[in-house]
Amino acid sequence: MTRTMPRTLALTLALFVAATVLFPPPPAPAADDVKIALVAPLSGRWARQGQLKKMGADMAIEEINSQGGIKALGGAKIVLREADAGDSVEKAVSAAQRVLTREKISAGIGSWLSSFTLGVTEVAERLQVPWLTLSYADSITERGFKYTFQTSPVSSVQAEQALELVTDLAKKNNRPIKKAAIVGDNTAATVFFFKPLREKLLAAKGIELVVDEVWTPPLPDATAIVQRIRAAQPDIVFYGATNFPDSIQVLQKVKEFGVKSPIQGVGAWLVTPEYVKALGKEMLDSIQTVVATHPMKGQEEFVKKFTQRTGEPFMTQDPLCTYGHVWLIKEAIEQAKSTDPKAIRDALAKIDLSSGPAATSFYPNRIKFDERGRRIGATPLIVQWQGGEPFTVVPTAVATRPVAWHK
Amino acid sequence: MAQVAELLQYVATGLLVGGVYALMSIGLALIFGVMRVVNFAQGDFMMLGMYLTYFYALSGIDPLLGAVLTIPPFFVLGWVVHRGLLARVTGGGDPQRQMDAQLILTLGLSLVITNAATMILTPTPRGIRTAYATQAFAAGPILLNQARSYAFVMALILAAAVYVFLTRTDAGRALRAAADDPEAASYQGIDVRAMHGLAFGTGIALVAAAGGLLATYYPIEPSVAGNFIVLMFVAVVLGGLGSIPGAFVGGLVIGLVQSLTLLVLPFQLQNTGVFIVFLLVLYLRPQGLFGRRARAV
Numbered sequence: 001m002t003r004t005m006p007r008t009l010a011l012t013l014a015l016f017v018a019a020t021v022l023f024p025p026p027p028a029p030a031a032d033d034v035k036i037a038l039v040a041p042l043s044g045r046w047a048r049q050g051q052l053k054k055m056g057a058d059m060a061i062e063e064i065n066s067q068g069g070i071k072a073l074g075g076a077k078i079v080l081r082e083a084d085a086g087d088s089v090e091k092a093v094s095a096a097q098r099v100l101t102r103e104k105i106s107a108g109i110g111s112w113l114s115s116f117t118l119g120v121t122e123v124a125e126r127l128q129v130p131w132l133t134l135s136y137a138d139s140i141t142e143r144g145f146k147y148t149f150q151t152s153p154v155s156s157v158q159a160e161q162a163l164e165l166v167t168d169l170a171k172k173n174n175r176p177i178k179k180a181a182i183v184g185d186n187t188a189a190t191v192f193f194f195k196p197l198r199e200k201l202l203a204a205k206g207i208e209l210v211v212d213e214v215w216t217p218p219l220p221d222a223t224a225i226v227q228r229i230r231a232a233q234p235d236i237v238f239y240g241a242t243n244f245p246d247s248i249q250v251l252q253k254v255k256e257f258g259v260k261s262p263i264q265g266v267g268a269w270l271v272t273p274e275y276v277k278a279l280g281k282e283m284l285d286s287i288q289t290v291v292a293t294h295p296m297k298g299q300e301e302f303v304k305k306f307t308q309r310t311g312e313p314f315m316t317q318d319p320l321c322t323y324g325h326v327w328l329i330k331e332a333i334e335q336a337k338s339t340d341p342k343a344i345r346d347a348l349a350k351i352d353l354s355s356g357p358a359a360t361s362f363y364p365n366r367i368k369f370d371e372r373g374r375r376i377g378a379t380p381l382i383v384q385w386q387g388g389e390p391f392t393v394v395p396t397a398v399a400t401r402p403v404a405w406h407k
Numbered sequence: 408m409a410q411v412a413e414l415l416q417y418v419a420t421g422l423l424v425g426g427v428y429a430l431m432s433i434g435l436a437l438i439f440g441v442m443r444v445v446n447f448a449q450g451d452f453m454m455l456g457m458y459l460t461y462f463y464a465l466s467g468i469d470p471l472l473g474a475v476l477t478i479p480p481f482f483v484l485g486w487v488v489h490r491g492l493l494a495r496v497t498g499g500g501d502p503q504r505q506m507d508a509q510l511i512l513t514l515g516l517s518l519v520i521t522n523a524a525t526m527i528l529t530p531t532p533r534g535i536r537t538a539y540a541t542q543a544f545a546a547g548p549i550l551l552n553q554a555r556s557y558a559f560v561m562a563l564i565l566a567a568a569v570y571v572f573l574t575r576t577d578a579g580r581a582l583r584a585a586a587d588d589p590e591a592a593s594y595q596g597i598d599v600r601a602m603h604g605l606a607f608g609t610g611i612a613l614v615a616a617a618g619g620l621l622a623t624y625y626p627i628e629p630s631v632a633g634n635f636i637v638l639m640f641v642a643v644v645l646g647g648l649g650s651i652p653g654a655f656v657g658g659l660v661i662g663l664v665q666s667l668t669l670l671v672l673p674f675q676l677q678n679t680g681v682f683i684v685f686l687l688v689l690y691l692r693p694q695g696l697f698g699r700r701a702r703a704v
Binding site for chain 1 (some may be wrong): 416417475486503532533542550552624626630633634665667673675
């Protein structure tokens with residue numbers, strides 16, 4: 001043992017040296033740089049979404065800095081401080097705590113999963129740092145927080161509007177919806193989407209709820225769920241499986257059992273490139289989902305820039321929203337003329353943008369928050385898989401493809 | 408009749424899911440049985456097995472064959488990990504010695520593997536697309552998913568092979584001797600350290616093969632271990648700590664209970680059924696289904 005110790009020590013040291021060479025620490029910012037935090041899952045089962053968010057943030061920061069930084073602060077550069085929200089609320093909260101207390105952070109973004117955002121925004125509120133989120137859950141902006149700003153339409157609004165849109169589409173295609181299924185996991189955004197459907201919206205439209213199954217991820221096997229869908233033959237399946245393996249298992253079973261009911265997803269997790277690799281584009285065709293934002297008509301050049309820079313086959317909500325968030329923080333700092341979080345919060349509360357990279361990242365192209373911190377007029381988009389790529393199909397004014405209703 | 412068919416479908420689904428749990432668990436049971444090491448990194452080796460099968464599949468090897476082909480490299484990897492790391496902290500099989508160190512070591516190993524995989528292989532989930540993942544064998548009204556059926560049969564074959572190895576070969580007997588009484592075994596000329604290497608290598612190879620089979624229908628990502636590791640431990644304890652047939656039955660029982668729970672409880676409580684059965688077994692038969700009383704102190 002004693003003989004081998006120096007060798008072990010040497011090996012450890014060598015590893016440390018290698019690690020510092022391979023993964024150098026971020027360069028120290030100059031004194032007047034503006035630091036913004038991104039708390040997103042970078043490890044664990046939602047790490048892919050964190051990675052996508054970071055791509056959007058990096059792109060925006062590079063654009064801002066190369067265009068001369070923040071003009072009101074004499075060309076100050078924006079620096080990103082990312083923290084790993086991991087795979088649990090506890091980890092997300094401690095990541096936010098760490099990143100926000102270690103140094104002065106002017107504003108923050110995160111944390112994708114609504115359950116995480118609920119925890120992270122509590123930390124931001126306590127430390128008085130303005131926080132932008134794309135998370136959907138209604139409760140995020142129902143707590144009277146002053147520092148939380150939600151750019152997405154909340155889940156209940158999404159449920160209402162999505163139902164309106166799909167019943168309309170179905171009627172136009174002579175397949176009116178009479179029976180619906182609700183299938184998904186019990187993460188916060190999904191829960192808040194399903195709740196109004198179950199409690200009032202479906203009944204108000206005279207739609208019968210024939211399957212209502214909610215699970216705790218991970219799902220061991222999808223047979224029983226899909227069997228129930230097959231037996232009930234609903235005219236639409238409202239579908240919320242945020243955990244990728246769960247979703248793949250369900251969709252594989254849908255094909256195996258020959259289920260023909262149209263699938264209406266709840267969130268952008270259903271339109272990531274890895275679905276094409278795991279299931280093939282034919283299987284995905286005409287599956288649609290409601291999202292907070294997605295590349296719209298007129299953004300083709302911008303999307304091309306994104307795909308070239310990242311190697312991703314297309315752009316989705318997560319990078320687009322985070323891109324918009326960074327630009328929005330930039331605009332707020334320009335107006336606040338300060339890096340002070342409180343001043344930036346006040347600027348965000350007053351901001352009213354309808355042009356520029358921040359505004360065009362969201363639909364409709366206007367950013368103004370109400371007193372709760374919700375973006376006024378925020379409307380969801382419907383995105384549909386067509387030929388292995390997800391396109392915005394509703395509303396038609398910003399659609400990049402016409403909608404194709406299920407055959 | 409329809410209800411009988413439904414019940415049979417639930418039983419069949421449960422057994423198919425349980426088959427792969429069973430194969431995952433026997434590797435863990437072997438390692439614990441022989442070395443008294445609680446390997447928290449077992450799920451991570453499974454994840455690496457899934458990735459290797461994925462890379463085999465990219466080069467045109469069918470994943471079912473790929474799963475078997477993970478066995479030799481992972482045996483070597485397990486042996487190397489044992490020689491390089493575990494052998495320093497396991498204290499020759501004595502359960503009273505250095506228990507903390509081996510727990511910390513395997514837990515640390517798990518963190519390092521998961522995060523290294525996230526860094527090197529990226530968190531993007533991958534999947535092997537096989538025709539059989541979305542097709543079923545129809546046995547009357549009962550549908551058996553083809554990928555899961557193949558995985559189940561392969562799991563049975565591999566488990567049987569392990570059983571034959573342990574009971575019919577000299578190396579297997581030596582392994583069991585080293586497990587039963589390391590001191591007496593070493594007096595008989597059995598190299599206990601080598602036996603530990605053999606057990607760890609085999610245990611890792613088995614879980615990697617289980618990962619390969621799983622990959623035929625389950626997406627692969629660096630964090631996939633978290634979805635299975637608790638169930639593996641439950642299977643091993645349920646079957647009787649260290650008992651190979653016990654772990655196999657434990658795995659099948661978990662699959663069955665998960666599936667049958669749905670007849671009475673909602674989906675959200677699917678694993679509650681597993682843990683209720685687990686508690687009942689521990690209460691009524693603390694040594695586990697196949698455990699020996701002698702070990703209880």
